[in-house]
Amino acid sequence: MNQQGTVAADGPHRSKIPVTLIGGFLGAGKTTLLNHILSGEHGIRAAVLVNDFGAINIDAKLIVGVEGDTVNLANGCVCCTIRDDLIGACLGLLQRPERPEHLFVEMSGVSDPVPVLNTFLETQLALVFAVNSILLVVDAEQLPRLKGDMAHLARSQLGAADIVVLNKVDLVSPDELNHVKNLVQMVTPGSRIIEVVQGQLPLELVFVGGSDAPPPERREDARKREATAHDEAHSHDHVFGTWNWTSDRALSLPKLRSTLEQLPETVYRCKGVVQIEELPRYRYVLQMVGRRYHLEESGFWGTAMPRSEIVLIGGRAGIDPDKLHSAFDACIGIGDESQSPVLRLTRLLAADMPGD
Ligand SMILES: Nc1nc2c(ncn2[C@@H]2O[C@H](COP(=O)(O)OP(=O)(O)OP(=O)(O)O)[C@@H](O)[C@H]2O)c(=O)[nH]1
Incomplete structure (x- = not known):
């Protein structure tokens, strides 16, 4: 980054920092998945941005193993109200003595992944960062039970997934599992679904398979959703509320x-x-x-x-x-x-x- 705070292209020999976006509805298991990834034996210097919708970022307190490399983005949503904070935090990472080798962004449970993806594609971040996968975590037990606005948001988040991480399969019967898989397929036909417990996704899907760029038409679809997503992002602030208490x-x-x-x-x-x-x-x-x-x-x-x-x-x-x-x-x-x-x-x- 130069002195004006803008990003200079890193030169032809320096590859872009791969970014994994982790999304999914409230409580689906995003932090659990992230902790599984970070505590794995990959030897990669990871940086983490954690967004919490509430004023106190509890998730950031629960992330393991990257002390000093976790940046909190609290009290709003990275897809709308604190989008600029996301850019600022990413640029801040470039000023660190050691450049991260991989960036993980845990979105809040009410974030739409599309505007976040587009922030990486369409701003100066695109010069240095490359989103290589969007992992969308689903709570196998709760997804079919959600109603109204919550069901609408949880299902619309799925549309951006490169991989649907179907989590908490320990909490459902085989019939319920089939039902939730059908539901996911209906919302996002042809998506890749990996069934897991406690976010135990095979790490090669994050660090190896994940480094292949997703098909361009997928990203193009995501861009096209931007206008709609933007409206929804603004409306979810009115739909969801948060409250905190300390003692x-x-x-x-x-x-x-x-x-x-x-x-x-x-x-x-x-x-x-x-x-x-x-x-x-x-x-x-x-x-x-x-x-x-x-x-x-x-x-x-x-x-x-x-x-x-x-x-x-x-x-x-x-x-x-x-x-x-x-x-x-x-x-x-x-x-x-x-x-x-x-x-x-x-x-x-x-x-x-x-x-x-
Ligand atoms: N039974 C069961 N519980 C799980 C599993 N994965 C996560 N949990 C629990 O689900 C709860 C929520 O998990 P988190 O990882 O905090 O979920 P999150 O998506 O980060 O939550 P938000 O950031 O608030 O949206 C915690 O109590 C976890 O221990 C699982 O596979 N099975």
């Missing part, structure tokens, strides 16, 4: 469960990092997709100040900030063992576990 106080596990189970149906995605009062030394990652949720232990807080951060995404109509505030404030634990024998017991048991 320095530990949460009660039963109260948190109760709040999650009572969230309105239109809240489709919830994720966060939380401190639980029953096990205060452990950091937990909270994940909810549709009605399915779980908490996963993710190491100790150690010297970090424990802090719960939760992001919700769903239909705008279901995001009522006052009600949500009350619901999550009600999760804050009592913090006083003398008031709760259960709390005292669980803390005693936890104290016997290996320390941080």
Whole structure:
């Protein structure tokens, strides 16, 4: 990059940096797939741009193995409101002492991949970067259950896929699997579908097969969709809403469960990092997709100040900030063992576990 912040062509001998775009609806398993790729034995210096629709980029906290090489693009969508941020972040990567050998862009769950692709094709980024594949992750369990605007967006995202990564096949029966495969084929006829669990896509599809440029007519089709996609991109900001909540106080596990189970149906995605009062030394990652949720232990807080951060995404109509505030404030634990024998017991048991 030159001093004016524009990109100079890298010369005839320097090949373009391959880019993999990872898209797919909310909670489909994009971060899981990305972590699988990054932790594989490929020896490639990867840079990662992670876009989260919410104001707090939880995904960026969950990406493994590329410390310092992950750039957060939060609070908007790379396909519309923060498209310029995407360009700025890509140009920023070129100023690093070591040029990345591969760039991964994890789009938000409400992004349309087409405008993102076109940003790489039609701006100065095209001089240095080459999109070599668009991986579209599908939640095999949830896709057929989506309704209304959510179903519309999830299906329209599929149109841009080079490879459809049909994830979470562990959660569906053989009949349901056939049904979702038929659905994908109907939306994007002839697409390549790879069935996986936990995003375990063979790495050669990313680094070897993926380096072949996709057929030009596919990219041309994508360009033609730009006008429509642009309109949709702007409308999805009105369709989807996001809300976030933070607290320095530990949460009660039963109260948190109760709040999650009572969230309105239109809240489709919830994720966060939380401190639980029953096990205060452990950091937990909270994940909810549709009605399915779980908490996963993710190491100790150690010297970090424990802090719960939760992001919700769903239909705008279901995001009522006052009600949500009350619901999550009600999760804050009592913090006083003398008031709760259960709390005292669980803390005693936890104290016997290996320390941080
Ligand atoms: N059972 C099952 N769960 C999975 C699988 N893949 C991912 N998950 C879980 O699905 C949830 C969402 O996964 P993520 O990888 O965070 O999904 P995402 O697409 O990055 O989510 P957003 O960025 O919010 O759109 C997490 O709880 C994952 O552990 C799978 O193959 N099977």
